[in-house]
Amino acid sequence: MELLSGGExxxxxxxxxxxxxxxGYPGGAVLHIYDALFNKCKVPHILVRHxxxxxxxxxxxxxxTGKPGVVxxxxxxxxxxxxxxxxxxxxxxxxxxxxxxxxxxxxxxEDAFQETDMLGISRPIVxxxxxxxxxxxxxxxxxxxxxxxxxGRPGPVVVDLPKDLTNPHxxxxxxxxxxxxxxxxxxxxxxHSGQIKKAASLLLAAKRxxxxxGGGVVQGNASAQLRELAQSLNFPVTNTLMGLGAYPGxxxxxxxxxxxxxxxxxxxxxxxxxxxxxxxxxxxDRVTNTTGKFCPGAKIIHIDIDPAAISKTINADVPIVGPVxxxxxxxxxxxxxxxxxxxxxxxxxxxKVWWEQIDEWRDSxxxxxxxxxxxxxxxxxxxxxxxxxxxxxxxxxxxxxxVGQHQMFAAQYYKFDEPRRWINSGGLGTMGFGLxxxxxxxxxxxxxxxxxxxxxxxxxxxxxxxxxxxxxxIPVKILNLYNGxxxxxxxxxxxxxEGRYSQSVYEDSLPDFIKLAEAYxxxxxxxTQLSDxxxxxxxxxxxKNELVFMDIHVDPHEHVYPMHIAPNGSMRDMWLSKTERT
Amino acid sequence: xxxxxxxxxxxxxxxxxxxxxLFSQRGYNIETLNVAPTEDPTxxxxxxxxxxxxxxxxxxxxxLNRLVDVVKLVDLSEGAHIExxxxxxxxxxxxxxRAEIKRCxxxxxxxxxxxxxxxxxxxxTGAADKLDSFLEAVGDAAIMEVVRSGVSGIARGEKxxxx
Numbered sequence: 166m167e168l169l170s171g172g173e174x175x176x177x178x179x180x181x182x183x184x185x186x187x188x189g190y191p192g193g194a195v196l197h198i199y200d201a202l203f204n205k206c207k208v209p210h211i212l213v214r215h216x217x218x219x220x221x222x223x224x225x226x227x228x229x230t231g232k233p234g235v236v237x238x239x240x241x242x243x244x245x246x247x248x249x250x251x252x253x254x255x256x257x258x259x260x261x262x263x264x265x266x267x268x269x270x271x272x273x274x275e276d277a278f279q280e281t282d283m284l285g286i287s288r289p290i291v292x293x294x295x296x297x298x299x300x301x302x303x304x305x306x307x308x309x310x311x312x313x314x315x316x317g318r319p320g321p322v323v324v325d326l327p328k329d330l331t332n333p334h335x336x337x338x339x340x341x342x343x344x345x346x347x348x349x350x351x352x353x354x355x356x357h358s359g360q361i362k363k364a365a366s367l368l369l370a371a372k373r374x375x376x377x378x379g380g381g382v383v384q385g386n387a388s389a390q391l392r393e394l395a396q397s398l399n400f401p402v403t404n405t406l407m408g409l410g411a412y413p414g415x416x417x418x419x420x421x422x423x424x425x426x427x428x429x430x431x432x433x434x435x436x437x438x439x440x441x442x443x444x445x446x447x448x449x450d451r452v453t454n455t456t457g458k459f460c461p462g463a464k465i466i467h468i469d470i471d472p473a474a475i476s477k478t479i480n481a482d483v484p485i486v487g488p489v490x491x492x493x494x495x496x497x498x499x500x501x502x503x504x505x506x507x508x509x510x511x512x513x514x515x516x517k518v519w520w521e522q523i524d525e526w527r528d529s530x531x532x533x534x535x536x537x538x539x540x541x542x543x544x545x546x547x548x549x550x551x552x553x554x555x556x557x558x559x560x561x562x563x564x565x566x567x568v569g570q571h572q573m574f575a576a577q578y579y580k581f582d583e584p585r586r587w588i589n590s591g592g593l594g595t596m597g598f599g600l601x602x603x604x605x606x607x608x609x610x611x612x613x614x615x616x617x618x619x620x621x622x623x624x625x626x627x628x629x630x631x632x633x634x635x636x637x638x639i640p641v642k643i644l645n646l647y648n649g650x651x652x653x654x655x656x657x658x659x660x661x662x663e664g665r666y667s668q669s670v671y672e673d674s675l676p677d678f679i680k681l682a683e684a685y686x687x688x689x690x691x692x693t694q695l696s697d698x699x700x701x702x703x704x705x706x707x708x709k710n711e712l713v714f715m716d717i718h719v720d721p722h723e724h725v726y727p728m729h730i731a732p733n734g735s736m737r738d739m740w741l742s743k744t745e746r747t
Numbered sequence: 748x749x750x751x752x753x754x755x756x757x758x759x760x761x762x763x764x765x766x767x768x769l770f771s772q773r774g775y776n777i778e779t780l781n782v783a784p785t786e787d788p789t790x791x792x793x794x795x796x797x798x799x800x801x802x803x804x805x806x807x808x809x810x811l812n813r814l815v816d817v818v819k820l821v822d823l824s825e826g827a828h829i830e831x832x833x834x835x836x837x838x839x840x841x842x843x844x845r846a847e848i849k850r851c852x853x854x855x856x857x858x859x860x861x862x863x864x865x866x867x868x869x870x871x872t873g874a875a876d877k878l879d880s881f882l883e884a885v886g887d888a889a890i891m892e893v894v895r896s897g898v899s900g901i902a903r904g905e906k907x908x909x910x
Contacts, residue, residue, distance in 0.1 A: 285764070289768060289772045292815070293815040293816075294761070296760070313815060347815065349757055349816060349817060349818040472812070472813075473809035476802075476805070477806060
């Protein structure tokens with residue numbers, strides 16, 4: 166058997182795990198590991214410019230590929246800088262393994278240089294964490310970390326590595342386990358068959374059904390099953406912000422996103438439904454509006470891998486715990502049997518009436534049936550930018566976003582037909598996510614179009630990554646929806662604070678983004694006229710091997726609609742424009 | 748409603764902090780907490796009491812179960828169970844009070860485990876409400892110090908919590 170040092174074990178374990186990229190930043194406590202990477206490791210390392218970006222890049226990679234992202238940072242500030250990205254991954258259940266350096270074992274607890282209690286700081290935002298206490302256990306801990314991160318409800322796992330345990334002179338036997346078993350961790354592998362039968366009966370008896378599917382369908386690779394289910398029953402489908410792409414955006418049965426900035430037809434269909442099939446969704450407060458008024462007439466079937474997600478905010482009538490793909494497969498089988506015996510179900514007449522009602526909602530206020538924004542202003546509308554992006558990329562691009570109005574416009578107007586194409590920080594809402602996440606996606610899919618939709622607020626939170634893109638030639642396209650304000654903050658200040666723009670205005674302080682891109686060895690294009698938009702974007706996407714920064718000046722006063730009326734509103738209570746409400 | 752939740756936990760560094768952290772993170776209360784290794788040194792048994800309605804208790808047990816270090820748990824208050832707590836009380840005991848306190852201790856089947864010229868240290872075990880009653884009977888004026896172990900519990904009959 167081979168003898169390896171702790172640092173070499175880490176490098177080798179990452180190879181054995183099939184890791185494609187390490188996103189990281191070196192420092193004192195991880196220098197032994199970096200030396201092992203330099204000497205032996207076949208896994209490429211991407212040197213970011215800030216540890217937060219390493220976590221977001223690994224996160225973007227994980228969202229796009231379904232494989233865990235890997236991060237390597239040093240102790241102290243390296244570890245604390247990674248925290249925001251770990252929390253982002255935790256909130257959206259993204260598989261990630263974070264290797265953080267730690268001061269030498271004998272110094273732990275002595276306030277040593279660059280010491281921080283990483284396990285303590287990260288505890289509420291990780292699925293699990295390990296502190297390595299002996300070199301020999303490194304392979305098994307790394308295997309466990311990958312297993313825990315990527316199984317069940319995925320999430321980030323931190324492995325804290327004291328420097329002395331990676332010392333190149335202390336060598337131990339290396340044996341990477343093929344499998345690990347944890348007696349205290351056994352994610353559900355199948356749904357309960359009795360519950361699945363109950364769900365099937367409820368679905369077949371439904372007269373006004375809706376399928377409400379979330380990020381769990383994307384993470385759980387159950388998009389095909391969801392499509393089959395919805396199409397075989399002719400049921401309408403709405404996706405959460407995290408679930409976009411799980412059901413094809415351009416399909417007739419798709420009602421658009423639901424929730425705070427959800428589509429009129431989606432929110433109304435939910436409110437008036439009699440049966441809701443929730444799949445891999447968690448009844449987030451940005452979806453439900455006031456929980457006491459949530460969908461008063463609906464029976465709720467809730468499928469989720471995480472029992473704690475069920476009946477957390479909204480009580481489920483038929484809870485089913487299990488992996489969404491296997492549960493949906495079982496549900497499809499049961500439905501097939503039941504329908505063979507009762508071919509009249511579901512009630513086609515009732516469904517027809519239901520679809521007529523939905524189409525009426527769609528025609529009156531649906532975002533995709535007519536322009537729902539003012540086209541008479543001299544400005545480019547942010548919605549038009551996303552529509553143009555969707556057209557130019559044929560709806561096939563990977564789109565990452567930051568957080569704010571541009572994120573909601575992208576979610577509303579880009580029609581995602583495939584899962585894992587829409588990459589955004591939904592749960593934590595992390596500004597600065599978009600550019601590093603786009604790097605992770607582009608590295609995984611070098612031939613695909615990768616667009617980062619952002620705003621001048623968010624992009625500046627991780628703009629230093631333009632340098633990483635230059636070093637590794639990562640030709641993502643950045644679409645900066647420039648409006649001169651923190652747009653979403655401004656929108657709320659317009660709506661709730663009588664237009665007092667407290668700290669949401671940049672005045673003349675913004676950089677020349679084109680020059681900035683050029684300073685980082687990239688190029689940029691500024692667009693201010695709608696007539697130039699499509700041609701400019703077409704040209705930008707034709708420049709396959711270049712990172713191009715599109716600085717698109719849009720209407721500074723546009724708001725995102727629909728918008729739930731809160732507090733005390735129900736799903737169907739929405740602002741439809743600045744002056745119009747339901 | 749008061750509940751007694753009993754948890755089998757991996758006896759690993761950091762495991763307890765994950766349990767305690769969960770409670771503060773999600774805004775649940777811990778009334779008492781008691782933890783020690785079991786006959787299998789790789790496992791700890793943790794007993795905690797908390798107050799909440801059915802929904803809250805369901806959330807607490809689900810989130811506890813989600814922790815990787817938690818092997819198994821049971822809400823003891825759902826079935827017949829035995830609840831015990833140990834208390835050490837130091838009381839001022841002078842003059843006529845000495846006999847009075849001794850009598851009171853006997854009534855509660857406690858033991859005087861340390862005797863000084865003017866103090867008794869008394870050990871009382873039982874369910875939490877019995878210990879409360881004892882303190883009431885002795886009276887605040889005499890009590891100098893109270894140490895309680897927190898509740899331990901076990902199910903009645905054949906039911907066990909094990910691997």
